[in-house]
Each structure stands twice: as structure tokens, then as C-alpha cells.
Amino acid sequence: MKSDPFEDLLNCAYTLTPRPFPVPGDMRPDWRIVTCLMIINSVRGKKAALEQIHFLGHAIRRRKNRALAMAVIESKTSILIFPVRVDPALGVALAMAVGLGFVRLEKGKSYKLTDDGIQLLELLNQDPSLFQEERAFLNAVGKKVTQVRWRELMPKEKTE
Amino acid sequence: MEGIDAKGENGMSLYFRHLSLRVHTVEGGLFGVDIPFKITGLNVIWADNTKGKSNCVNAILYALGLEKILTNKKAPPLKSVMTSIIKDDEERSYAVAESYVELEVENQDGSVLSIKRQVAGEGSTDLIQTWDGPKLTQPEGTYIQKDFVGAITGSALRSFGMANYLGQFLGWDIPDVARFEGGTSRLYLETLIPLAFVEQQNGWSVFPARVPTQFGIRDVHKRGVEFFLGLDVSEVEKKKQELSQALEQTSQQWYRLYDRLVNLAKEHNGKLDSVPDQPDQEFSSDEDQEPQLLLSRNKKWIDLETEISLLRERLSELTAAPPKSSEIQSIEAEHELSNLLNDLPYKQAAFDDLQKELSLESDRIQSLNDRLADLEEDLVKHRDAKKLRDIGSTLQDKLSPASCPTCLRKWPSTLLFEKDSNRAMTLEENIDLINGQKDMFQRMKEQSRGVVREKKRQVRAIEDEMISHRSRIRALKETLLSRSETPSVADVQARITLESSIRKLENTLTEFNDLIRRLKPVQKEYKRLLSEKDKLPASGLSEEDIVKLNAWEDRIRNQLYTYGFKTCLPPEISISKQTFKPEQAGFELNIEASASDLIRMKWAYQLGLMEMSSEFSTSRHPQFLILDEPRQQSVNRFGMQELLKRASLARGRNQQVILMTSEEKPILEELLQGVDHHLYSIDGLILKKMPN
Numbered sequence: 001m002k003s004d005p006f007e008d009l010l011n012c013a014y015t016l017t018p019r020p021f022p023v024p025g026d027m028r029p030d031w032r033i034v035t036c037l038m039i040i041n042s043v044r045g046k047k048a049a050l051e052q053i054h055f056l057g058h059a060i061r062r063r064k065n066r067a068l069a070m071a072v073i074e075s076k077t078s079i080l081i082f083p084v085r086v087d088p089a090l091g092v093a094l095a096m097a098v099g100l101g102f103v104r105l106e107k108g109k110s111y112k113l114t115d116d117g118i119q120l121l122e123l124l125n126q127d128p129s130l131f132q133e134e135r136a137f138l139n140a141v142g143k144k145v146t147q148v149r150w151r152e153l154m155p156k157e158k159t160e
Numbered sequence: 161m162e163g164i165d166a167k168g169e170n171g172m173s174l175y176f177r178h179l180s181l182r183v184h185t186v187e188g189g190l191f192g193v194d195i196p197f198k199i200t201g202l203n204v205i206w207a208d209n210t211k212g213k214s215n216c217v218n219a220i221l222y223a224l225g226l227e228k229i230l231t232n233k234k235a236p237p238l239k240s241v242m243t244s245i246i247k248d249d250e251e252r253s254y255a256v257a258e259s260y261v262e263l264e265v266e267n268q269d270g271s272v273l274s275i276k277r278q279v280a281g282e283g284s285t286d287l288i289q290t291w292d293g294p295k296l297t298q299p300e301g302t303y304i305q306k307d308f309v310g311a312i313t314g315s316a317l318r319s320f321g322m323a324n325y326l327g328q329f330l331g332w333d334i335p336d337v338a339r340f341e342g343g344t345s346r347l348y349l350e351t352l353i354p355l356a357f358v359e360q361q362n363g364w365s366v367f368p369a370r371v372p373t374q375f376g377i378r379d380v381h382k383r384g385v386e387f388f389l390g391l392d393v394s395e396v397e398k399k400k401q402e403l404s405q406a407l408e409q410t411s412q413q414w415y416r417l418y419d420r421l422v423n424l425a426k427e428h429n430g431k432l433d434s435v436p437d438q439p440d441q442e443f444s445s446d447e448d449q450e451p452q453l454l455l456s457r458n459k460k461w462i463d464l465e466t467e468i469s470l471l472r473e474r475l476s477e478l479t480a481a482p483p484k485s486s487e488i489q490s491i492e493a494e495h496e497l498s499n500l501l502n503d504l505p506y507k508q509a510a511f512d513d514l515q516k517e518l519s520l521e522s523d524r525i526q527s528l529n530d531r532l533a534d535l536e537e538d539l540v541k542h543r544d545a546k547k548l549r550d551i552g553s554t555l556q557d558k559l560s561p562a563s564c565p566t567c568l569r570k571w572p573s574t575l576l577f578e579k580d581s582n583r584a585m586t587l588e589e590n591i592d593l594i595n596g597q598k599d600m601f602q603r604m605k606e607q608s609r610g611v612v613r614e615k616k617r618q619v620r621a622i623e624d625e626m627i628s629h630r631s632r633i634r635a636l637k638e639t640l641l642s643r644s645e646t647p648s649v650a651d652v653q654a655r656i657t658l659e660s661s662i663r664k665l666e667n668t669l670t671e672f673n674d675l676i677r678r679l680k681p682v683q684k685e686y687k688r689l690l691s692e693k694d695k696l697p698a699s700g701l702s703e704e705d706i707v708k709l710n711a712w713e714d715r716i717r718n719q720l721y722t723y724g725f726k727t728c729l730p731p732e733i734s735i736s737k738q739t740f741k742p743e744q745a746g747f748e749l750n751i752e753a754s755a756s757d758l759i760r761m762k763w764a765y766q767l768g769l770m771e772m773s774s775e776f777s778t779s780r781h782p783q784f785l786i787l788d789e790p791r792q793q794s795v796n797r798f799g800m801q802e803l804l805k806r807a808s809l810a811r812g813r814n815q816q817v818i819l820m821t822s823e824e825k826p827i828l829e830e831l832l833q834g835v836d837h838h839l840y841s842i843d844g845l846i847l848k849k850m851p852n
Contacts, residue, residue: 020585022593023574025541030548030559032575063537089575099566100558120559123551130544 026061032093034124035060035134037102037117042142047110050094056138057090066137073141172331173268173783175199175816178296180262181219183246183847184281188254191246191847196297197818198838199266201811202804205840209822212846214360215239217788217820221353223263223275225288225310225322228350228372230359236279241847243280248849256280264296267329268783274303277310286310288322311350323349330782335387335394338378338401347383348375355384355769357786360820364762364790367741367749385740388769389712390778392702403693410686414439417679421453424672428665429621430455433463435676439686451676453668456621464669468662475658478651489648490640496650497636500629507629511622518615521608528605532598539594546587628657701737708776709735712768716742719764719806723799727753733761756795763790763803767817774813784816791823801831808836 025031039056040048048056059069059082068082094111097103102117113121124130176197183191195216197203207213218237221229230237241247242259258281266272274295277288288310291303308322327334327349336344354369363370368385377383386394418437425432434449436442443451454461462470549560561571574584585593632653639648701709717730725733728744735742742749742761749761766785773779785807791800800823807817821828825841832839 018583020583020589022590023576023584025538025545025590027575028541028545028587029572029575031541031545033559034548063533092575092577099564100561102559116558124548127547127551130547133540 027089029093029096032057032089033097033100033102034120034131036090036094036097037113037121038131038134038138039142040103040111040113041118041121042138044142047106047112049110051084053094053111054086054090055084056142058085058087059141060134060137063133066133070137070141073144172780173814174330175266175784176220176263176818177266177272177294178262178264179216179220179223180296181216181242181259181847182262183242183259184257185246185254186257188246188248188252188849190850190852191248191254192850193842193846193848195840195842197816197840200814200816202808202835202837203816203818203840204804204828204832204837205818205820205842206825206828207820207822207842207846208844211822211842211844212239212241213820213822214788215242216846217357217359217786219261220263220786221357222279223261223277223288224265224326224353225277225308226350226353228311228348228374229354229370232372232374236285238279246847247845249844258282262296264294265329268331271329273329290322290325332780335398337383337394338397339376344398344401345375345377347377347387351375351377351380352384352387353782355388355766356782356784358762358766358788358790360788363788364759365755367762367765369766382740385769388779388781389705389708389772390776390780391705391708393705396696396702400693400696403689403696407686407689407693410682410689411439414679414682414686417675417682421672421675421679424668424675425453428453428455428668429617429624430464431461431617433461435679436683439683440690442683442687443680453672456618464665464672468665468669471658471662471665475655475662478655478658489651493636493639493648493650497633497640500633500636504626504629504633507622507626511619511626514615514619514622518612518619521612521615525605525608525612528601528608532601532605535594535598535601539591539598542587542591542594546591549587631657706737708772709737711775712772715768715771716761716764719768719802720760722802722806723760723763724796724802725757725760725764727757756799759790759795760799763787763806767803767806770810770815770817771813773815783814784818785810786818786820788820789822790819791821797827797831801835804831804835804837811836 026035035057036053039053039060040046043052043056055069059065065082072079072082094103097117098105098111101114102120103111104114106112177199178197179193179195181193185191193216195205205213205216215238218227218230221227222236222238227237236243238261242256244256245253246256247253259279260281261275261277261279263275264272265275271292272294274291274293275288276290278285286309288308290306290308292306293301293303295301295303306325308320308325310322334347334349337347339345351371354363354371358364359370368381371381371384373380383394385391418435418439421432421435430453433452433454434444435451452463454463455467457467563569563571570582573582573586576584632650635650635653639650642649713733713735716735717733720730720733727749732744733742733749734744736748742765744753749758753761766787770781770783770785773781773783787807790803804819807819810817823831
């Protein structure tokens with residue numbers, strides 16, 4: 001009797017090999033860690049609060065975000081068009097940066113670069129083609145996002 | 161293998177007969193040296209080290225106007241003994257008032273040229289004086305004097321340039337070669353002569369030779385070897401360049417005509433049929449596929465000629481028809497008007513549908529553009545991440561450790577913690593994926609753009625039809641209102657419109673045919689140039705070239721045996737067909753060989769190149785070789801003796817080797833035992849006091 005080809009197909013052993021999945025560029029740890037370092041280095045006093053890092057970290061990820069953030073910072077439009085998202089991945093990247101010794105947390109409030117962090121950025125500065133657009137954005141707005149300005153952009157919720 | 165007499169058969173020889181340096185001092189009188197050479201065979205010039213030997217080699221190049229081989233500076237490349245202070249044997253110093261170099265040379269025809277060039281003093285260092293005879297060795301003769309200029313820009317070409325004159329004297333037909341910036345340039349003598357001499361300081365470790373690169377000549381190191389060996393490749397390269405230029409011009413001509421055809425079709429909302437859209441595509445030889453311009457009529461495409469015939473038919477029907485009674489006119493007009501009024505809404509609907517489709521397709525293109533922009537942004541991030549990784553510093557290693565410094569687990573490759581990081585794509589895989597996606601979306605975008613173009617064309621066609629319909633409706637309405645016995649307005653309008661359309665289309669047809677007629681020979685010419693270019697060998701080297709290069713390789717290997725080459729067995733040595741540099745098993749020899757073996761290789765390389773003239777009549781070697789201090793890096797005596805023996809064979813080939821050495825005299829005497837040579841020793845300082 002002729003065998004059923006489907007049965008033949010179902011009766012043998014299978015090996016399933018999952019294909020590797022693509023990862024967006026800004027979800028690569030080193031990309032994110034380096035942008036955190038660049039953000040901290042760009043703000044006034046080279047000390048950044050967590051909210052500043054999240055604001056700029058959210059902005060820096062996309063071209064469109066950078067344009068909207070610029071418009072908000074320069075008071076050309078309301079922050080409502082650019083609501084800041086708290087990005088867990090950024091939090092993880094920041095924790096990694098601290099753990100690897102590129103960043104330290106001062107007085108539990110603000111983040112500052114260590115010597116290693118400064119050196120790493122200097123190394124990267126030798127290649128002007130790296131992080132071109134991100135650098136340009138931070139040079140333009142980094143110092144404008146002071147803690148005072150941040151509070152104006154995002155006032156705390158009033159409680160009774 | 162030594163059959164062909166190098167002198168005379170190939171033309172192109174330069175022999176040195178006599179070198180003379182003179183230094184007039186303010187208070188010390190005249191200093192100088194005279195070095196006579198034997199024009200064929202081995203000349204050994206001995207002088208103590210640091211007494212000015214290399215100055216003599218430099219003086220030869222300076223006299224010939226080739227100082228750019230040594231330096232790019234304006235000042236003559238000669239030691240201060242000739243330009244500022246000279247000392248005598250008792251170490252007394254004298255200021256230099258004037259100095260010059262004189263050189264006597266002979267070419268393959270036995271013509272002698274005497275050259276004099278100022279080094280220091282009142283006269284210009286750019287000026288090179290020449291006499292058409294042996295003025296140096298036979299000063300009593302009468303000679304014609306001519307002046308030339310040294311190495312200034314353009315002297316290679318200008319008739320008063322020494323380089324140009326020297327080229328003619330040598331009988332060289334110097335080719336034009338490609339420049340880096342495009343265009344061509346004469347192959348300067350300064351890029352050729354270094355292959356015929358090796359200078360002491362830097363010349364011994366460079367292959368093919370220490371060639372100046374400031375002339376902007378593409379692959380300049382190879383050009384000299386190609387020229388000397390008479391390889392076809394330089395001709396091939398030249399031909400390739402010429403063909404490329406011709407192809408470019410023909411292509412531009414083709415596109416100018418093609419663009420006019422496209423515009424012609426656009427004017428009528430038509431399209432081209434059976435017309436190739438690239439210059440390398442041929443017109444079809446099939447009679448059913450003649451080039452045509454098609455017009456859109458009632459949702460069909462018809463060719464221009466058919467449309468013109470139809471219009472003519474309609475016109476002749478109108479013209480032939482007898483004048484109608486007003487009653488008949490009215491009935492016909494009403495009938496036609498009714499049809500048109502019924503048809504118009506359908507046309508409008510079709511127009512509206514097309515507009516909607518056009519809008520959707522345009523939106524699609526926009527969303528593809530957005531997607532492509534996102535992909536591009538992601539690609540830049542990935543490339544930055546890759547560059548970060550490739551920096552290769554310890555700090556960078558710290559950025560991506562193999563494992564977490566706290567919990568020691570494998571360091572994640574992504575911040576997407578809901579996924580198993582081990583199965584994330586690597587940076588390279590991700591970059592490939594993004595590029596693949598970009599490619600796909602770009603193709604989709606191109607396709608959409610094609611659809612948009614087609615739909616726009618259809619929209620314009622329907623618009624035109626609607627305009628024509630409305631105009632006809634107005635004319636018919638007027639006809640109905642007028643009710644006279646004269647030809648109706650509608651009929652008149654119809655006739656005028658038809659005649660005008662026919663005229664316009666006929667002009668278009670004439671222009672179309674004319675453009676096609678002109679396009680065909682351009683396309684043929686393009687194809688011809690393309691096929692000629694394809695026939696040229698890809699690597700540029702012809703079969704004959706390979707034979708020559710292999711013969712040169714054999715000569716080199718043969719010499720390496722005798723010189724005691726130790727890095728590897730000589731058969732493992734080859735000459736790269738891409739760079740003409742010596743290689744061992746595919747790797748550049750510089751990396752593998754010892755310093756003394758590199759010297760041996762240089763001997764074999766240069767001598768082998770010169771010897772090739774006796775084997776191939778197409779060789780253009782100038783038949784001389786100057787070696788300044790060939791016993792470097794303590795190459796053993798045995799190897800040196802073999803070199804001298806080999807060099808002495810130059811006499812049998814009517815070639816000249818000049819060897820400058822400061823080897824210890826007893827050793828030199830031993831080395832020269834049994835070797836056919838001419839020795840000229842200069843004891844003490846080379847530039848000595850002379851009677852005025």
C-alpha cells in the first residue's frame with residue numbers, strides 16, 4: 001500500500017532552530033550607554049538629574065523626536081506635543097553605565113561621569129563620524145535643559 | 161638568450177661618457193673632479209665613504225634636469241661643498257663663489273650631448289646649457305649651443321624643457337597616462353629614470369623604485385616598469401581611457417535625443433513603444449516592433465500614424481458631405497449633443513477614480529519614504545555601534561564585557577529583556593537585514609513611482625478629452641440655437657479642430673521619425689565602442705606581457721641563486737602582476753626577507769630589468785644602470801662578487817653599469833679579480849684643488 005506522504009512527514013524527528021531576531025539600534029546596550037554618557041556630559045555643570053536624562057534620552061533616539069524636543073525647549077510649542085516617556089531600557093542602560101564604572105550617582109540625586117567615562121568620550125571624539133546627529137542635537141540643547149527649565153516644562157502634579 | 165644587440169636594435173640608449181664638477185672659491189682657487197666612464201660594460205667608481213660619492217650621482221641627475229627625483233625643493237640637491245663652503249685636504253675652508261656640473265652623454269646613434277648647469281653663483285639654476293658634441297672631452301671642437309630649462313612645470317611638454325629634449329635625444333615616444341583627478345598627463349622622465357638607478361640612502365629598499373609621486377599620475381610606480389618592458393598594458397590602459405571618454409560622449413548624445421523623444425510623448429500624453437531606454441539596448445529588428453509613439457484614445461493605445469489616418473478620414477467625410485438642411489443639422493446636432501452629455505459624467509467619474517488612485521499611490525510612496533528614513537536612522541545607529549566595537553581599546557572592551565561584573569552572567573546583547581538575548585542578531589546580521597529591507601522598500605517605491613507616472617498620464621488624457629467634449633458641446637448648442645442654412649458652427653468647429661490636430665500630429669510624427677533616425681546610428685556607435693572595450697583584456701596585461709613578465713621573473717630567480725638569497729628558494733619568488741613588486745608565495749617580500757636578502761633582490765630586479773632589452777626588442781630600457789653603494793647591510797662578499805660578474809656582462813649587450821662604492825680597496829680588488837671592468841679610484845676628497 002502506498003504510504004501517505006503526510007504521515008511520512010509527521011513521523012520523523014524535527015529540529016526547530018529559532019532564527020535570530022533583529023534588534024533596533026537604540027536597544028543595543030553600548031549605543032544606549034554611550035548616549036547616556038553624552039547626555040550627562042552635555043548638560044550644564046555636567047551633572048544630570050534622572051528626569052533630564054530621560055527627557056534627552058527620549059529625544060535623542062529619533063530624528064523626529066529631536067526636532068520636537070528642540071521646538072519644546074525653545075518654547076516654540078507646548079510640551080504636550082512631545083510627552084516624555086520613561087523608558088525602562090534607558091534606566092537599565094544607565095544602571096549598566098554605573099555598574100561598569102563610567103558614571104556615578106552623587107548624593108542619590110544626580111549622575112556624573114567618572115574618569116573612565118570622560119576618557120571614553122574623548123576616545124570617541126577622535127572619530128567625528130560617530131554619533132553625528134546625536135552630538136549636534138546635544139550641543140544645541142544640552143545646556144538649555146537645566147533643572148529649572150525642566151520644572152517649567154513638566155510641573156509636578158498638585159496634591160490636595 | 162643574449163642574442164639581440166641591445167644598442168641599435170631597440171633604439172633608446174643613454175650612455176655616460178664624462179662627469180665633471182667644478183667649484184670656484186673666493187680665495188682658494190678652483191676645486192673639482194673629472195670622472196671618465198667607459199660607455200659600455202661595468203664602471204666601478206671608488207671613493208672613500210663620506211667624501212662626496214653620492215654627490216656625483218646627484219650631480220648626474222641634476223645636469224639632466226631630473227632633480228625632482230631627489231627632492232621637491234627649489235635648491236639644487238647637491239651638498240654644501242658645492243653651494244657654500246668647501247675644504248681642502250688640510251681642512252682649510254673656502255667660501256664658494258661659483259660652481260657647476262658638466263656631463264657628457266651619448267645616445268644609441270652615437271650622437272653626443274654635452275650639458276652644463278649652474279649650481280651656485282650668478283647664473284640661473286633653471287638654465288641648462290647644451291652643446292651638440294663632446295665639448296667636455298674635446299673642447300677644441302665647434303659645437304652648436306642650445307639652452308633649455310630644468311624641472312619647472314610643463315617643461316616635459318614645452319619645447320624648451322630639458323626633459324622634452326632629453327626624451328627626444330633618447331628616442332623615446334613618451335606616452336600619456338591617466339591622472340588621479342581624471343584626464344591624462346605625459347609620463348614624466350622623473351618617474352622612469354629611477355628604475356635605472358639606485359641611490360644610496362633610500363633606494364635599496366623600495367620596489368619597483370623610489371619614484372616621485374607629486375605628478376598626480378595614477379599607479380605611477382607601475383608605469384615605469386610597463387614602459388621599460390614595452391608592455392602592451394599601458395597602450396591598453398590608454399585605449400580603455402579613450403574608449404571610456406568616447407562612450408561617455410556618445411551616451412550623453414544618446415540621452416539628449418532620448419529625452420526629446422520622451423518630451424514629445426509627454427506633450428501628447430502618449431508613450432514610447434519599442435524604443436530602448438538605455439543606450440546599450442538595441443532597436444528590435446522585428447518589423448512588428450518598429451519604434452512608435454502611442455496615444456491614449458478611449459482607454460486604448462494607438463500609434464500616431466493610425467490616429468492621423470483616422471482624423472484624415474473623419475475630415476474628408478466632413479468635407480465631402482453635402483451641406484445639410486437646417487432640419488437635418490438640428491437632428492444630428494441634438495443626437496450628438498445627447499451622446500456627449502451622457503458620456504461626460506462617465507468621463508468625470510473615471511477622472512475622479514483616477515485621482516483617488518493617484519492620491520492613494522502618493523500616500524503609499526510617502527509611507528515608504530517614512531519607512532526608508534526609519535531604516536536609514538537605524539542603520540546609522542548600528543554602524544555607530546559597530547564602529548564603537550571596532551575601536552579596540554581597553555575602555556571599549558569595558559563597555560561591552562563578556563559577562564556582568566556583579567552577577568557574572570553573560571552580558572546581554574540587547575535591552576529587550578523580554579527576549580532571549582542569546583538569539584539576538586549580531587550587529588553585522590542586523591546591518592545586512594536593514595540593507596536588505598532598504599533595498600526592498602526602494603524597489604517598491606520605484607514601482608509606485610512608475611504607477612504614479614502612468615496614472616498621471618491617464619488623468620491628463622481624460623482631462624483633455626473632457627475639455628474637447630465640453631468645447632464640442634458648446635459648439636453643438638450654438639448650432640441648435642442658430643438654425644440657419646449656412647454650415648453649422650459645430651461642423652465648422654469640428655473641421656478646424658480636426659485640421660489643427662492633424663497638422664500638429666503630422667509635425668510630431670516628422671519630428672519623432674527624425675529623432676529615431678538620428679538615435680539609431682548613435683546607439684550603434686555606442687554598442688561598437690562597448691564591444692571594443694569588452695575585447696580589451698580585463699587586467700590590462702596581454703599574453704605577450706605575461707611572457708615578458710615571466711621572462712623577467714626567470715632572470716631574477718637565476719640571479720638570486722648566484723647571489724646567495726636565503727629567505728626562500730628562488731622558485732618561490734614571483735613578481736606580482738598587479739604591483740610589479742617581488743613576492744614570496746603571494747606576500748610582499750619586504751615583510752618576509754632579511755635586509756641583506758632585500759638588497760640581493762634589488763640587484764636581481766634592476767639588472768634583470770635591464771637585461772630584458774637583449775631578449776625583447778620592444779624593451780625601452782635606456783641601457784644604463786647606476787648603483788650607488790650596492791654592498792649594503794653586510795651582504796657577504798661572495799654575493800657581491802657574483803653581482804660584479806653579472807654586471808660586467810653588460811658589455812656584451814652594449815649596456816653600461818656604473819657602480820659607486822667605498823668598499824675597502826683590498827677587498828674590492830679581490831672582488832674584481834677575473835671580472836671585466838673599468839675602475840676609477842678617487843683617493844681622499846672627491847673635490848680637490850685644481851689648476852685654474
